[in-house]
Amino acid sequence: MTTTVPDQALSQPTARGSEWWRSAVIYQIYPRSFADGNGDGIGDLPGITAHLDDLARLGVDAVWLSPFMTSPQKDAGYDVADYCDVDPLFGTLADFDEMLAAAHARGIRLIVDLVPNHSSDRHAWFREALAAAPGGAERARYLFRGGRGAHGELPPNNWQSVFGGPAWTRVTEPDGTPGQWYLHLFDASQPDFDWTNAEVRAEFRRILRFWLDRGVDGFRVDVAHGLMKKDGLPDYLPSAKDGSTGGDTGAVPYWGQPEVHDIYREWHDVLAAYDGDRALCAEAWMPSIAETALWVRPGEMNQAFNFGYLMSPWDAAALHDVIDESLHEYGAVGAPSTWVLSNHDVIRHASRLALTADSPQGEGIGPNSPGRPDPVLGLRRARAATTLMLALPGSAYLYQGEELGLPEAIDIPDAARQDPTWFRTNGERYGRDGCRVPLPWVANAPAYGFNITGASWLPQPIEWARLARDVESADPASTLNLYHRLLAERRDRGLGTGALAWVDGYGPDVVAFRNGNVTVAANLGDAPVPVPAGRVILASGPLHEGGIPVDTTVWVATD
Ligand code: NOJ
Ligand code: CA
Numbered sequence: 001m002t003t004t005v006p007d008q009a010l011s012q013p014t015a016r017g018s019e020w021w022r023s024a025v026i027y028q029i030y031p032r033s034f035a036d037g038n039g040d041g042i043g044d045l046p047g048i049t050a051h052l053d054d055l056a057r058l059g060v061d062a063v064w065l066s067p068f069m070t071s072p073q074k075d076a077g078y079d080v081a082d083y084c085d086v087d088p089l090f091g092t093l094a095d096f097d098e099m100l101a102a103a104h105a106r107g108i109r110l111i112v113d114l115v116p117n118h119s120s121d122r123h124a125w126f127r128e129a130l131a132a133a134p135g136g137a138e139r140a141r142y143l144f145r146g147g148r149g150a151h152g153e154l155p156p157n158n159w160q161s162v163f164g165g166p167a168w169t170r171v172t173e174p175d176g177t178p179g180q181w182y183l184h185l186f187d188a189s190q191p192d193f194d195w196t197n198a199e200v201r202a203e204f205r206r207i208l209r210f211w212l213d214r215g216v217d218g219f220r221v222d223v224a225h226g227l228m229k230k231d232g233l234p235d236y237l238p239s240a241k242d243g244s245t246g247g248d249t250g251a252v253p254y255w256g257q258p259e260v261h262d263i264y265r266e267w268h269d270v271l272a273a274y275d276g277d278r279a280l281c282a283e284a285w286m287p288s289i290a291e292t293a294l295w296v297r298p299g300e301m302n303q304a305f306n307f308g309y310l311m312s313p314w315d316a317a318a319l320h321d322v323i324d325e326s327l328h329e330y331g332a333v334g335a336p337s338t339w340v341l342s343n344h345d346v347i348r349h350a351s352r353l354a355l356t357a358d359s360p361q362g363e364g365i366g367p368n369s370p371g372r373p374d375p376v377l378g379l380r381r382a383r384a385a386t387t388l389m390l391a392l393p394g395s396a397y398l399y400q401g402e403e404l405g406l407p408e409a410i411d412i413p414d415a416a417r418q419d420p421t422w423f424r425t426n427g428e429r430y431g432r433d434g435c436r437v438p439l440p441w442v443a444n445a446p447a448y449g450f451n452i453t454g455a456s457w458l459p460q461p462i463e464w465a466r467l468a469r470d471v472e473s474a475d476p477a478s479t480l481n482l483y484h485r486l487l488a489e490r491r492d493r494g495l496g497t498g499a500l501a502w503v504d505g506y507g508p509d510v511v512a513f514r515n516g517n518v519t520v521a522a523n524l525g526d527a528p529v530p531v532p533a534g535r536v537i538l539a540s541g542p543l544h545e546g547g548i549p550v551d552t553t554v555w556v557a558t559d
Pocket of ligand 1: 079186
């Protein structure tokens with residue numbers, strides 16, 4: 001086997017400085033589905049606090065918490081009515097403080113989700129805007145416009161909501177007449193802010209400081225590519241193949257406008273005034289990794305989710321290329337790459353990697369979808385994919401439940417679905433409920449130990465009993481124990497701060513590289529391949545005498 005010596009760009013950024021976010025494993029908690037302390041069927045902050053020991057044992061460095069702020073929950077909390085308070089559904093600010101202190105006491109950092117592109121229509125500012133006359137300061141915080149057509153009866157432009165249907169809703173003016181329209185790139189209950197407005201900018205600096213003062217370690221920034229809209233709001237229609245993220249041309253008038261970066265330079269300075277290494281992570285679905293890397297240039301944000309990696313097919317050449325490109329593009333701006341396979345918006349990778357039909361991001365999968373994945377194949381590939389990912393230098397994101405090997409919940413009854421995508425497309429797109437089902441903790445308990453009452457805001461599949469945490473804890477071969485070992489070896493061997501060197505010679509169906517004293521080989525072909533020389537320290541599945549079986553990854557130590 002030959003080893004390609006990494007150039008400086010591949011090795012430098014994760015090693016620079018000692019900032020934790022360059023190499024951290026960050027575990028995403030989706031609060032409504034993690035653990036339910038009061039038994040109402042919806043997870044909450046006390047539920048999280050009660051399970052922090054499990055996360056400490058798992059070995060994660062940080063937690064990212066999806067939104068828990070005051071919200072009517074039209075988009076599961078991504079519709080915020082008060083950015084500086086906790087929704088009673090999830091607890092209180094005191095519960096938050098207790099949770100944060102408990103996390104820090106265990107050496108776990110906490111980043112919170114900030115949703116600056118839009119508020120809820122229940123936000124005080126939007127209510128004031130509706131009550132005010134057109135043209136006033138109250139409406140100038142959002143994007144109100146007159147309609148087209150003789151009587152303003154047509155939307156101001158042809159933009160479509162990411163969740164389906166028009167991106168504009170017409171209001172009834174306080175005097176009862178049909179009036180202006182407001183922009184919402186997502187649900188009608190999520191009006192977009194106008195980020196050219198100084199009051200909006202000042203308010204978000206205040207919100208950042210509110211949470212920084214409480215001690216959070218950073219923010220995951222929702223729709224970080226969408227805050228600025230092109231002047232004049234020109235017409236634009238994405239093609240169907242672009243899925244809900246819209247647009248691969250780089251010319252979408254609401255994504256990635258150059259002016260958006262000024263906002264993050266401002267925020268960078270807000271964070272820099274605090275002690276410790278506080279971090280900003282961009283959720284920016286841009287068409288290429290090179291464009292996503294613009295969010296993590298010096299003086300802007302620290303990390304950006306690597307959706308190019310997440311969307312990669314289970315194909316050796318594609319994975320090799322996306323890893324290489326990521327290390328180069330993020331490295332070129334002095335940032336670490338991030339790695340991610342699952343989150344609350346995509347089909348869980350234990351199902352996605354075995355899909356046999358196309359499923360654009362956001363569309364989801366349900367009982368009538370084509371290409372239903374084989375769960376055994378999906379889990380084998382998911383374990384192999386994670387074993388590959390956790391050996392890469394940089395920061396890795398895990399999504400709650402993937403450590404149990406949870407598949408997408410496909411057979412959720414129509415009547416139980418809650419994603420606005422499902423409603424706005426009249427059931428044409430299933431949306432994201434299937435990756436949001438409450439976690440199974442204990443096989444023989446109500447709601448599999450999610451709470452003690454058995455209530456669950458989405459139904460849990462019966463097959464999940466065997467994936468419950470207590471069952472997997474007791475099984476050395478379980479996915480949970482694989483994750484435990486992966487995280488421990490990654491930490492002990494410093495892989496997060498390491499450097500990658502490609503290893504050639506295994507043929508086109510194998511992804512093979514070295515990081516420090518570990519050689520990693522993932523077999524994505526259809527026949528076994530030889531195990532690299534050295535001592536096998538980890539394998540995503542059983543190894544046979546013939547070598548590394550299909551859809552299996554190994555870590556081999558050469559020390
Ligand atoms: C991205 C979030 O991850 C998703 O869940 C949400 O629906 C949209 N942004 C809108 O806030
Ligand atoms: Ca609850």
